[in-house]
Amino acid sequence: MRIYYLVFALLLLFLMPVPGNGVVINALQRYFCRIRGGRCAVLNCLPREEHIGRCSVAGRKCCRRKK
DSSP states (O other): OHHHHHHHHHHHHHHSOOTTTOHHHHHHHHHHHHHTTOEEESSOOOTTEEEEEESSTTOOEEEEEOO
16 A cells, blocks of 8 residues: 555656646646637737736737737
């Protein structure tokens, strides 16, 4: 029974993201940007687009066409 606690602790340790890396967070932000009908822009949104969020921790912007 004690082995289950050890396996669970090791599983949590290996599945936790590395601080500062943000791979899981970036993937979720890109996913939610696509759901909201946006696209990820590297620098800025195009003139006919509006800024609706972020796509990564590094500052990529989520943009979609103005309504």
